[in-house]
Amino acid sequence: MGAVDLRTGQVPTWNTLSIAEQTLIRAAVSGARLAGTIQTYGAAMRWAGMPGVPPRSYTDDEQCRLVPQLADVAMTLATGGLLSIVRRRHLRGEGEVLLSGEPLRHVLAEPANWIWNPSSANDYTFRAAQQLRDRWSADVYPVVDTADFPAWEQLSREQREVLVCAAESSGMLTGAFGIWTDPPSELQGADRQAWIEEQLGPLLFFVRAGLIEVRHFPDDSSDAYSVVPVDALGQTLADPAVRESEDWGVGVGCVFTYDGLAVWRNAWSGGWNSRLRLD
Secondary structure, X not given: OOOOEHHHOEOOOHHHOOHHHHHHHHHXXXXXXXXXXXXXXXXXXXXXXXXXXXXXXXXHHHHHHHHXXXXXXXXXXXXXXXXXXXXXXXXXXXXXXXXXXXXXXXXXXXXXXOOOOOOOOEEXXXXXXXXXXXXXXXXXXXXXXXXXXXXXHHOOHHHHHHHHHHHOOOOEOOOOOOOOOOOOOOOOHHHHHHHHHHHHHHHHHHHHOOOEEEEEEOOOOOOOOEEOOHHHHHXXXXXXXXXXXXXXXXXXXXXXXXXXXXHHXXXXXXXXXXXXXXX
């Protein structure tokens, strides 16, 4: 599609935007970091059923190859007056807004700014113009029909726990910081597997409904992950090397898909926010 520019009246509908444009608009509305955006784009492509998207995070090399495409989209949106990028320095407040032109083009052209790095001195975040919020916030946060889903009060405690986990930034199910305990050490063989399958039960409905994606994070020094298919969950979670870790962010976690996030906001978040407890 052509350049998106509200000042010229060229305002496409949400469904005519590319997935890259939708990804950056979502990032701007939520104030997301530039670093990690390409991984978010990959997930959006996967959830949209686009061919050739791997069931895992992108490697650094794959992200670097996608930088020119995403940078062009971001530059177009910025030139159209729809978003800007704020440079934040650690412990130094908000920082400066990078407008269109060479400073912004330079930031967007540098692959290191798009790839997650916890030790980076610079932290670039998206900011949405009010015109962008006015035009697309209802699409970023859609109202959906949730009549086919159980009410918060009808969910089991374990199901609620899984939903809250997916809504949190860490989203870890296993590991030292996960919501699930490990199987008792005395259980072996079929008894251990049966225990794991029972623990999985509250999660399965949401995964099969396409509301939650389950991921294995093997390393705390990167944002790499692989998607765990629903039929492989039992086998994956039976592996102590996968689920048992003392490191932050290592193990099996879960995230809402965009469909899941819409259902969470419209059907369940109110029940959680009004109580902030599972019972």
